[in-house]
Amino acid sequence: MFYTWASEGPAPMAGGSMPTIDEIARLAHVSPATVSKVLNNRPYVSSATRARIERVIAETGFVPSQRARWLSTRRSFILGLLVPYTSDQLFADPHLLEIMRGIEAEANTREYNLLLSTARAPIDAASAFTRLLRSDVIDGAIVVETLDVQPFAAALAQQPAPCVVIGYARDSDIPAVHADDYGGALAATRHLLALGHRRVGAISSSPRPYALDERLRGMRAALGEAGLALDEALLATGDFSPESGEAAAHGLLGLPDPPSAIFAFNDRMASGVARAAWTRGLSVPDDLSIVGFDDIALASMLTPPLTTVRQPGYGLGQAAAALLFGLLDGVAVPPPATLATELIVRGTTGPPKGGG
Amino acid sequence: MFYTWASEGPAPMAGGSMPTIDEIARLAHVSPATVSKVLNNRPYVSSATRARIERVIAETGFVPSQRARWLSTRRSFILGLLVPYTSDQLFADPHLLEIMRGIEAEANTREYNLLLSTARAPIDAASAFTRLLRSDVIDGAIVVETLDVQPFAAALAQQPAPCVVIGYARDSDIPAVHADDYGGALAATRHLLALGHRRVGAISSSPRPYALDERLRGMRAALGEAGLALDEALLATGDFSPESGEAAAHGLLGLPDPPSAIFAFNDRMASGVARAAWTRGLSVPDDLSIVGFDDIALASMLTPPLTTVRQPGYGLGQAAAALLFGLLDGVAVPPPATLATELIVRGTTGPPKGGG
DNA sequence: CTGAAAGCGCTTACAG
């Protein structure tokens, strides 16, 4: 058995045997203009005519062509969701799914759909990504700053449709929403310090979105409060994946003077750290404390459950979409306050073995 | 500071100050038809004219209007990705992200974009979901059968654009691709049985896609081979979330004659089972063996790492997209073979304490 | 309240 799809025309032809507005008009003995009015719930149609037209529409199962509508109304009810990424790993992040969920929820209330577009770095002028931005397909765009958005800020700024960034978009006028990365990292590091840790390792990423710079800044600030400075030898780098966190942790723990705690800048890398500890026979948190960032579902399911900084992925998505709709409506919208992060203390942090 | 977005027209107007094909034609001293030819890389344009037009295009930064193009070509280069779901939990599934990744990879090779549409059950004729299917926005659709697709099979079958289901779509002619759910569950249960387990619990879901029926069928078959039957008291139900798996596990483990092994029909619920065991002070796998399904990234990061049935999410997405493109190209495509699943034995399964 | 006409910005035969 083979599958085929019976197409009416020579070219694949969405719309199939759908009647046009002209046929509906003919059947209802009115003009297309009048049909258009009832299609768009506009006044100035007698109830008799309206009823007649509605009956014909119901009988024929007519659905107006969006494509034609877009051409005249200049509104597609489609939002572009642009996610640049380097590695496939990054696209595997549950945090991204949370963001999408938030955007989708907000978009749903306005009957908007999401057009997903990804792009491998480096993003050049010829990429699908840039082409979409310059096209008239979408009414607006939300860019998830999974990479530093800086390199293509120019393209974003000069594109025709309004756009907002989930991230920082620093040095540009592009509206941005982000979580309190600095504050979250500050709180997490203070927590470790309060437990008595003095040698704290960190796992950042490369390439890294600006959010991670903020986290590192928060961590340094907390260390500074305690009169400490970050030992640069304890600053490792991953690519957001669990495997990279595991590798980075092995590097850190193999040092002559290893850290007693590791702050991984996302939960997936933190889970890799936990795995490295397990492999080395280290007990968590007795031999090693671990803190993550994001609070993805995985975090609370690890054994012991992961201490982490909760970041409102859903809220970020929702806020970004709401901001974008504000721009689309032409109202001046206040930049949303930085969304709060929250330290969630669970089982992977405790006093260091040597005593606090 | 407030954000605004400067719109040229009264209505939000993607396209902004983009010139039209007529202006390009005028600037290049040719007709729009000729510009169209070079835009579409068609022959029969003298190289001089072509060069002139290309220069004007480059100078003006002209990008042709997709909306107008769609109306005449009847091809939008957009695929609908339809994900019906009941709970937000379901949309939080990393397995879904894997599927999307596969679809996206395949779509990228054809310069197609993905339009994401979700829908809450029950799906009625008026929902955004159905409206999208009946519209001419998309060239084709991929439906992820996260719920039983049966209730709206009719809507799928009569829609204008070709469509494929990732799942079973039983009793319908809709092309479908799915993993070997039956075989995977068979292998997992055989593994448990070989270790010596005799009381094996299961956690299915409600509502459940047909794939889970297949898994249950595979499990029953393996039990049958061993001369056993599934004790219906050991068949629990969750909603795919870790929390629901945890609750179901507590129910099972609180039974007078509890199971020595639990087969959760997805990894997220399996992680909940591990958590329930941990809470109850049960050691895994000594006191309780656990098997999951999917092999999401989380699986190998649990401690001990989860024994599970690997399902090729990426491959499913890719196969579905390839199948859909085949239909779009009008070639008769063979239904892809059921994609293989694979039992991945890790740390959560072992002989029962009582001995094998 | 209703309809004729023009327009949205492309592409597609067809004639030259």
Add this chain to the structure above:
DNA sequence: CTGAAAGCGCTTACAG
């Protein structure tokens, strides 16, 4: 090789 004309299926003033 090039262009005039019609058409894709709607919506939008405008006149009646």
